[in-house]
Amino acid sequence: MQKIYLCQQLARVKLSRAGWASSVPDVPAAPSTRPARALRGGRPGALLLLGVAVLTSCSSPQSALDPAGPSARRLEALWWGLFAVSAVVWLVVLLCIVYALVRRRGQEVKPRGGGTRAVVVAGLIIPTLVLVGTFVATLSVMRAEAEPPDEPALTIEVIGHLWWWEVRYPDFVTANEIHIPVDRSVRVELRTADVIHSFWVPPLTSKTDLIPNMDNELWLLADEVGVYRGQCAEFCGAQHAGMAFLVIAQPADEFDEWMADQARPAETPTDPLALRGREVIESQSCAACHTVRGTEADGDIGPDLTHFGSRRTLGAGVAPNDPGWLGGWISNSQTIKPGNLMPPQPLAPEDLNALIAYLETLE
Ligand code: CUA
Numbered sequence: 001m002q003k004i005y006l007c008q009q010l011a012r013v014k015l016s017r018a019g020w021a022s023s024v025p026d027v028p029a030a031p032s033t034r035p036a037r038a039l040r041g042g043r044p045g046a047l048l049l050l051g052v053a054v055l056t057s058c059s060s061p062q063s064a065l066d067p068a069g070p071s072a073r074r075l076e077a078l079w080w081g082l083f084a085v086s087a088v089v090w091l092v093v094l095l096c097i098v099y100a101l102v103r104r105r106g107q108e109v110k111p112r113g114g115g116t117r118a119v120v121v122a123g124l125i126i127p128t129l130v131l132v133g134t135f136v137a138t139l140s141v142m143r144a145e146a147e148p149p150d151e152p153a154l155t156i157e158v159i160g161h162l163w164w165w166e167v168r169y170p171d172f173v174t175a176n177e178i179h180i181p182v183d184r185s186v187r188v189e190l191r192t193a194d195v196i197h198s199f200w201v202p203p204l205t206s207k208t209d210l211i212p213n214m215d216n217e218l219w220l221l222a223d224e225v226g227v228y229r230g231q232c233a234e235f236c237g238a239q240h241a242g243m244a245f246l247v248i249a250q251p252a253d254e255f256d257e258w259m260a261d262q263a264r265p266a267e268t269p270t271d272p273l274a275l276r277g278r279e280v281i282e283s284q285s286c287a288a289c290h291t292v293r294g295t296e297a298d299g300d301i302g303p304d305l306t307h308f309g310s311r312r313t314l315g316a317g318v319a320p321n322d323p324g325w326l327g328g329w330i331s332n333s334q335t336i337k338p339g340n341l342m343p344p345q346p347l348a349p350e351d352l353n354a355l356i357a358y359l360e361t362l363e
Contacts, residue, residue: 305359
């Protein structure tokens with residue numbers, strides 16, 4: 001949060017020069033260190049605050065403990081099972097230690113019969129049963145995870161890049177946003193264009209790595225309509241944390257409509273400002289890296305922008321997709337997501353305005 005806040009301030013300085021500052025949305029200020037000081041002071045309120053924070057984190061668009069599909073539900077049951085077993089083992093060991101410290105304090109320990117039997121039972125047989133039991137439970141979940149519960153509605157391809165997600169549907173390409181029909185499984189083939197990444201949507205599925213020169217796959221199934229946040233789960237460089245995506249589960253008719261819209265090339269804008277923006281994208285360096293189907297822009301280094309205006313976020317989830325953030329991103333995305341491949345674009349303010357207007361029409 002501290003980093004996003006600082007980046008936002010930097011973007012605000014840059015944007016104020018380009019006349020966009022008033023539309024930069026506010027991100028809440030970085031949290032102060034007050035809770036940490038309160039904890040050191042031993043205030044009971046701080047512990048309560050911590051407890052509430054832990055409990056609220058269980059219910060979020062990115063919580064494995066708030067499942068919305070059969071795969072994540074199975075994993076949640078396994079998690080709670082392993083948690084319960086670990087808690088019982090921890091409690092028994094703790095009670096033994098407390099008993100030894102409190103009840104036997106100062107007493108002379110004399111060797112007694114039965115010691116060997118206690119070591120064999122408590123140190124060998126019980127741990128073996130616990131470990132074998134949890135291992136078998138884990139294996140059965142892994143086996144159930146291997147195949148989807150129904151015939152997949154479609155197969156898509158997700159390719160990891162530093163630091164964004166290319167999503168290839170049969171008829172079009174998009175980025176950082178995966179739409180799926182609710183209650184139907186979708187097969188996802190996973191590849192990487194560079195280093196190892198890991199695809200993880202905690203409310204829907206287990207995580208699977210994207211490994212160079214290797215094809216992996218998983219399936220996604222949401223049985224509740226909703227927006228679920230996914231995140232790269234394998235450290236892949238400076239913007240590993242800034243490599244997020246959304247999975248949007250929709251009713252079948254909405255999903256079909258979205259597929260049909262996305263398959264169409266970009267429409268020619270009627271607004272003169274947006275029309276000028278299209279000329280900017282075709283004549284400037286944008287076209288070397290990005291594709292907008294239906295125009296001369298056909299680069300394949302960065303995300304496909306044909307329906308950019310329909311996406312909810314910028315830069316793989318680091319900022320909302322609105323004109324203020326978009327202006328900052330085009331002018332100098334390095335202030336928002338340092339290290340990403342897109343260089344600053346020193347456009348004239350009127351070209352920048354036109355480009356923003358055009359990109360926002362690409363729905
Ligand atoms: Cu990609 Cu971490």
